[in-house]
Amino acid sequence: MISTLLRSEAMPQAIPRNSEIILELKQVSYRYPSGKVALEPLDLCIHRGEFLCVVGPSGSGKSTLLSLLAGFLKYQSGELLLSGQRLTHPNMGQTLVQQEHALFPWRTVLGNIEFGLEFVWGKKRLNKTERKNKALEVLRLVGLEEFAQRRVHELSGGQRQRVSIARALALDPELLLLDEPFSALDVSTRNKLGEELLELWRKTGKTILFVTHNLDEALHLGQQILALKEGKVALEGPTEQFTLQDLQAMLE
Numbered sequence: 001m002i003s004t005l006l007r008s009e010a011m012p013q014a015i016p017r018n019s020e021i022i023l024e025l026k027q028v029s030y031r032y033p034s035g036k037v038a039l040e041p042l043d044l045c046i047h048r049g050e051f052l053c054v055v056g057p058s059g060s061g062k063s064t065l066l067s068l069l070a071g072f073l074k075y076q077s078g079e080l081l082l083s084g085q086r087l088t089h090p091n092m093g094q095t096l097v098q099q100e101h102a103l104f105p106w107r108t109v110l111g112n113i114e115f116g117l118e119f120v121w122g123k124k125r126l127n128k129t130e131r132k133n134k135a136l137e138v139l140r141l142v143g144l145e146e147f148a149q150r151r152v153h154e155l156s157g158g159q160r161q162r163v164s165i166a167r168a169l170a171l172d173p174e175l176l177l178l179d180e181p182f183s184a185l186d187v188s189t190r191n192k193l194g195e196e197l198l199e200l201w202r203k204t205g206k207t208i209l210f211v212t213h214n215l216d217e218a219l220h221l222g223q224q225i226l227a228l229k230e231g232k233v234a235l236e237g238p239t240e241q242f243t244l245q246d247l248q249a250m251l252e
């Protein structure tokens with residue numbers, strides 16, 4: 001377990017909240033076709049460069065929120081703006097990394113990252129050499145450059161998740177969405193990857209939305225916390241305002 005005592009030393013530098021709003025939800029809600037309301041009308045702002053952790057018990061709406069932000073589900077009320085544009089479908093502006101790495105076993109590590117880049121069209125379209133260079137650049141960022149020619153099955157679980165994060169970063173998204181990316185890993189690998197993610201965040205300045213059910217992890221990594229309970233906001237604000245006990249009590 002990550003000790004909350006380490007939190008103040010490891011706390012990322014606060015990003016001033018007067019930075020540009022990158023993501024804005026105004027009264028966004030979602031009801032599944034079964035009739036289940038997974039998300040009550042929600043207001044949320046994320047500023048450029050922030051690291052927001054979303055916590056909540058199972059069934060509180062965390063994955064539904066992420067699917068809405070990734071454009072996989074269509075919200076039924078309100079408005080969702082990414083960089084001021086109404087978000088209506090998945091695009092390169094936001095990429096999602098999930099617990100299951102979903103890498104192609106028949107491709108090398110480098111090939112997996114290049115594959116995502118093959119689908120980039122328009123002004124951002126890269127030629128073969130540029131794709132390779134970009135893939136190597138992000139592999140370097142996650143410390144896996146020397147594994148570029150390995151097959152996925154030759155990597156550990158932690159390394160595979162680092163490749164998944166690198167693949168997402170290669171697309172240069174405005175918003176990096178992470179859905180319990182480390183939950184299938186053992187505790188020490190999970191802690192190590194948490195530290196690496198913080199380092200990556202500091203280096204790249206990316207806006208990150210990280211879903212976890214691990215409250216310690218959220219307090220350690222997040223600069224802002226959003227706690228959901230039964231599809232509603234139970235608590236929201238800068239991490240330093242909350243203790244583990246506050247979160248536990250709120251989510252009981």
Ligand code: ADP
Pocket residue numbers: 032033034036037038056057058059060061062063064065
């Ligand atoms: P979390 O990620 O916090 O565990 P979810 O967003 O997965 O929560 O689920 C929120 C609520 O929506 C839960 O009550 C869950 O049972 C329900 N739900 C999730 N997916 C579906 C679905 N495809 N159809 C109907 N209900 C769903």
